[in-house]
Amino acid sequence: MKPTDMAKEGTEMTEETEHMIEKNGAKETEHLVSAGDTKEMRAVILSGFGGLNKLRVTKKAMPEPQEGEVKIRVKACGLNFLDLMVRQGNIDNPPKTPLVPGFECSGIVEAMGGNTKGFEIGDRVMAFVNYNAWAEVVCTPLDYVYNMPDDMTFPEAAAFSMNFVAAYMMLFEVANLREGMSVLVHSAGGGVGQAVAQLCSTIPSVTVFGTASSFKHEAIKDSVTHLFDRNADYVQEVKKISPEGVDIVLDCLSGENTGKGLGLLRPLGTYILYGSSNMVTGETKSFFSLAKSWWQVEKVNPIKLYEENKVIAGFSLLNLLFKQGRCGQVKTVVEKLFSLYNQKKIKPVVDSLWALEEVKEAMQRIHDRGNIGKLILDVEKSPTPLMASDSTETSEAGEEEEEHEGDSDNKERMPFIQ
Amino acid sequence: MKPTDMAKEGTEMTEETEHMIEKNGAKETEHLVSAGDTKEMRAVILSGFGGLNKLRVTKKAMPEPQEGEVKIRVKACGLNFLDLMVRQGNIDNPPKTPLVPGFECSGIVEAMGGNTKGFEIGDRVMAFVNYNAWAEVVCTPLDYVYNMPDDMTFPEAAAFSMNFVAAYMMLFEVANLREGMSVLVHSAGGGVGQAVAQLCSTIPSVTVFGTASSFKHEAIKDSVTHLFDRNADYVQEVKKISPEGVDIVLDCLSGENTGKGLGLLRPLGTYILYGSSNMVTGETKSFFSLAKSWWQVEKVNPIKLYEENKVIAGFSLLNLLFKQGRCGQVKTVVEKLFSLYNQKKIKPVVDSLWALEEVKEAMQRIHDRGNIGKLILDVEKSPTPLMASDSTETSEAGEEEEEHEGDSDNKERMPFIQ
Numbered sequence: 001m002k003p004t005d006m007a008k009e010g011t012e013m014t015e016e017t018e019h020m021i022e023k024n025g026a027k028e029t030e031h032l033v034s035a036g037d038t039k040e041m042r043a044v045i046l047s048g049f050g051g052l053n054k055l056r057v058t059k060k061a062m063p064e065p066q067e068g069e070v071k072i073r074v075k076a077c078g079l080n081f082l083d084l085m086v087r088q089g090n091i092d093n094p095p096k097t098p099l100v101p102g103f104e105c106s107g108i109v110e111a112m113g114g115n116t117k118g119f120e121i122g123d124r125v126m127a128f129v130n131y132n133a134w135a136e137v138v139c140t141p142l143d144y145v146y147n148m149p150d151d152m153t154f155p156e157a158a159a160f161s162m163n164f165v166a167a168y169m170m171l172f173e174v175a176n177l178r179e180g181m182s183v184l185v186h187s188a189g190g191g192v193g194q195a196v197a198q199l200c201s202t203i204p205s206v207t208v209f210g211t212a213s214s215f216k217h218e219a220i221k222d223s224v225t226h227l228f229d230r231n232a233d234y235v236q237e238v239k240k241i242s243p244e245g246v247d248i249v250l251d252c253l254s255g256e257n258t259g260k261g262l263g264l265l266r267p268l269g270t271y272i273l274y275g276s277s278n279m280v281t282g283e284t285k286s287f288f289s290l291a292k293s294w295w296q297v298e299k300v301n302p303i304k305l306y307e308e309n310k311v312i313a314g315f316s317l318l319n320l321l322f323k324q325g326r327c328g329q330v331k332t333v334v335e336k337l338f339s340l341y342n343q344k345k346i347k348p349v350v351d352s353l354w355a356l357e358e359v360k361e362a363m364q365r366i367h368d369r370g371n372i373g374k375l376i377l378d379v380e381k382s383p384t385p386l387m388a389s390d391s392t393e394t395s396e397a398g399e400e401e402e403e404h405e406g407d408s409d410n411k412e413r414m415p416f417i418q
Numbered sequence: 419m420k421p422t423d424m425a426k427e428g429t430e431m432t433e434e435t436e437h438m439i440e441k442n443g444a445k446e447t448e449h450l451v452s453a454g455d456t457k458e459m460r461a462v463i464l465s466g467f468g469g470l471n472k473l474r475v476t477k478k479a480m481p482e483p484q485e486g487e488v489k490i491r492v493k494a495c496g497l498n499f500l501d502l503m504v505r506q507g508n509i510d511n512p513p514k515t516p517l518v519p520g521f522e523c524s525g526i527v528e529a530m531g532g533n534t535k536g537f538e539i540g541d542r543v544m545a546f547v548n549y550n551a552w553a554e555v556v557c558t559p560l561d562y563v564y565n566m567p568d569d570m571t572f573p574e575a576a577a578f579s580m581n582f583v584a585a586y587m588m589l590f591e592v593a594n595l596r597e598g599m600s601v602l603v604h605s606a607g608g609g610v611g612q613a614v615a616q617l618c619s620t621i622p623s624v625t626v627f628g629t630a631s632s633f634k635h636e637a638i639k640d641s642v643t644h645l646f647d648r649n650a651d652y653v654q655e656v657k658k659i660s661p662e663g664v665d666i667v668l669d670c671l672s673g674e675n676t677g678k679g680l681g682l683l684r685p686l687g688t689y690i691l692y693g694s695s696n697m698v699t700g701e702t703k704s705f706f707s708l709a710k711s712w713w714q715v716e717k718v719n720p721i722k723l724y725e726e727n728k729v730i731a732g733f734s735l736l737n738l739l740f741k742q743g744r745c746g747q748v749k750t751v752v753e754k755l756f757s758l759y760n761q762k763k764i765k766p767v768v769d770s771l772w773a774l775e776e777v778k779e780a781m782q783r784i785h786d787r788g789n790i791g792k793l794i795l796d797v798e799k800s801p802t803p804l805m806a807s808d809s810t811e812t813s814e815a816g817e818e819e820e821e822h823e824g825d826s827d828n829k830e831r832m833p834f835i836q
Contacts, residue, residue: 092725173686174729176594258720267742268591270729273720299717302676302691306732307510309742311592311688314724324685324727 043135044359044377048097049089052360060100063132063139065113070145072127072138074107075154077377078162079354079362080191081252081275082318087363095131102133102377103318106148106157116142124148126157126334130322134356136379143327146334149342159191159348159374164337165330166274166317167195170250173333174313175270181247182207184238184264186257188224189216191349191374192274196250197223198346209238209246219372230369235260250274258298262310270311349373355383461553462777462795466515467507470778478518481550481557483531488563490545490556492525493572495795496580497772497780498609499670499693500736505781513549520551520795521736524566524575534560542566544575544752548740552774554797561745564752567760577609577766577792582755583748584692584735585613588668591751592731593688599665600625602656602682604675606642607634609767609792610692614668615641616764627656627664637790648787653678668692676716680728688729767791775801 040059047054065071083101085091109123119125119142127133128144148157171177177200185196188210200206201223210224211234217227228237238246247268249261252275261271300312320326340346351371354362355378362375458477465472483489501519503509527541537543537560545551546562566575589595595618603614606628618624619641628642629652635645646655656664665686667679670693679689718730738744758764769789772780773796780793 169686173594176591267738267744268587268747273724275724299719300730301717302730302732304732305730306691306693306734307737309732309734309738311729311731312718312720312723313729314720314722314727316724316727319725320685320727326685329686 041136042356042379043100043132044102044356045098046087046101049087049094052087052363054087054097055359055363057356057359060135062137065111065116065139067113068115068141068143069113069139070109070116070119070125070127070142071111071113072105072107072125072140072145073110074105074133074136074138074379076106076158076353076379077102077133078104078158078191079359079366079375079377080104080162081366084363084367100132100135102129102131102135104128104158104161105133105138106154106161107138107379109145110137112142113139118142119145119147124150124152124154124157126152126161128161128321128330130318134359134377143331144321146331146338149338152338152341155350155353155376155378156348158376159350160337160341161334162317163191163195163374164199164346164348165333166315167192167199168333168337169317169320169330170272170274170315171196171199171248173329174272174315175248175311177203177206177248179204180206182209182242182266183248183250184209184234184246184261185250186211186230186234186252187369188212188227189220189369189372192250192252194220194223194349194373195346199340202340202345207242207246209234209241213369216372235264238264245269248272256298258300258312262300262312265308265310267309268311270313272313272315274315351375353378353381355381357383459554460774460797461518461550462520462774463516464505464519467505467512470505470781472505472515473777473781475774475777478553480555483529483534483557485532486534486559486561487531487557488527488534488537488543488545488560489529489531490523490525490543490558490563491528492523492551492554492556492797494524494576494771494797495520495551496522496576496609497777497784497793497795498522498580499784502781502785518550518553520547520549520553522546522576522579523551523556524572524579525556525797527563528555530560531557536560537563537565542568542572542575544570544579546579546739546748548736552777552795561749562739564749564756567756570756570759573768573771573794573796574766576794577768578755578759579752580735581609581613581792582617582764582766583751584733585610585617586751586755587735587738587748588690588692588733589614589617589666591747592690592733593666593729595621595624595666597621598623600627600660600684601666601668602627602652602664602679603668604629604648604652604670605787606630606645607638607787607790610668610670612638612641612767612791613764617758620758620763625660625664627652627659631787634790653682656682663687666690674716676718676730680718680730683726683728685727686729688731690731690733692733769793771796771799773799773801 039062041062042057043060045056045058047056063071080103082103086094086101104127106126109119109121109125111121112119124147126146126148127138127140129138129140132138177183183196183200183206185193185208187193188197189212193210193212197208197210200208207225209226211228211230212220214229221227226241228234245264245266247266249264249271251257251261251271251273258271258273265271305312321330337346349372351373353376359377362377365371366375457480459480460475461478463474463476465474481489498521500521504512504519522545524544527537527539527543529539530537542565544564544566545556545558547556547558550556595601601614601618601624603611603626605611606615607630611628611630615626615628618626625643627644629646629648630638632647639645644659646652663682663684665684667682667689669675669679669689669691676689676691683689723730739748755764767790769791771794777795780795783789784793
């Protein structure tokens, strides 16, 4: 993959981070810092790309808002499959480590730089951040900050931002979901999958086909019209029910699934690739497997699209926000989504809340596909005693990431949950 | 390209045609047949793939409507760039010759088969036909027949069907044209180009970039925001005005233009391929150039679409209608378009009217890009004396298609006007 501005921005931030760590290295501690301490804050640090042992909670210098930025006292952060890919370094042109992971959070406005009209101290907000979300305090440009609905909780807001915005834009702006259409979504039990299912339910007579691990079926069966086991041959399963195929395929798998997805489209149907989990391997850092995936991905002949009247699209919310400057369009989408939330038509599904110190267990859970809905880091939560022993800072050497049995078979089908 | 059902249908029709010709061969004549003659009719025949000399007007057995079919006394037929490709045999799996070309017409209902509710004798109608349109009488299933607005003339209706339906579906169903967006269309002076420009004008603040031969600019300048000469480097010209690119690219050129078009897209923009005129060469029949174009066309990596947030689509109205059975959806679009016509928001641009016997001159005009708007075959028109000498039936041997000077340079940029 090519170098990206987003990655460059990440690199710059990381250099700043390194500087801060240098200054504050001697003060690092595992102890909680009180919210009143204005000089330091707790944050999750990724010390290098690799396994879970590369993550730890440490103290960092408190960031201060620059011109146009909002300083947020963070209450909750979203954890996405993408964060696992970042941890492995399995993303395009990864930024330098150490870094603070995380792309979304919710909290309370604590201060503002100049030119931040529309926000006041004490506002309850939801925000996108280009890394650095998993911390007690975050500063981010006001274009990425939204005042939350009164009824929305902080965990809900942190579960809302990436998943619902991505699902909405894919269904209604990239594709053109209308009454009577059908949608196929993988990982129907995940954050994006549940957002897709709920948004589909706001349009009459939409059929949702979903794949998910069988143990989740009971929990999510009401949100999806037809559920298949994630190891089933979904192409055959869909065709049994709808021989004509479907109108929209949302794919977070890539690779051979692109051809399968395109093959399942009805005329004028849209296939959207919103992740590329084939890039995730069992290796902790695998540049060569990344390059191989890039070159081996199935390419599409435009004339075949012409003959078959089909549409193929790619969607990356982070690139849209941080590389391509589409904050205004995303803001409009957030307003529409908040309206749907206030009408009680949609509601983020929170799988579980984790303390910052429990980030490893949380990552393992998403890795093992144990979650139904979104995993949230609850910044004010204390680690549960049993789990805390596994998740506090550990030595960097000699600890290998534990992989569950059987995972190696399934890695290439892992979702990349935005 | 792969065999298609549409082509198969065409083949079957052609076999029927051959049978009819066999029966009526002895009766062939150049003289006009009166409208009252119920046994025979005039039609344009393509005797074999090749140059203009393969076209002639002859008499054929009158078709009679089958179950579900409407019999139409044709008043006007549309002539599209696609008909030139058919003549050359430069289409996917071409049907057998001899055949009657033409995919659209307008006229008056003269009879109906069983189960043709909604139509009555004397109705003024617009229709799609899967070949066989260029004749005095056409039978086609009622799904492809639409009652015309009272104010619409027959030439307007024949200029309306393919161009406006294709333009509408591309802009509003494949892409999602909204206020403030920008559109690039090639051959802005052609039938599709003019339909696109008019439909864009129904949405506030849409910017239309168009390419067209310079001599057309004066005539069409009011319909297009920014006009470029068709030999100009349109990528550079667009970027000078809009460095960010455009939201929708409509491409009838294919080949290297696919990459150029994708490169011009803004994030979340849509590139639509609706023709592949690189398949048209100077040769009268060129299987190898066809195969070469197919393989050499630029393929698209879905992961690049993901990184760049882009959409690529193909659109073929004929495949949608005759292979993919989307008549219902097209009917809804026709209704919306008739409503826009009745509100005087759109009006087909007719370039010129030609007698059936003048089909060669008409084809030469579209080949030379002389037209602004649509060329129409006016079935009741008598050939003008001067032109008639060139366009009546000629011997099949020894006559080569006349190519205008300089055409060979421009062939690969010829439009495939749907």
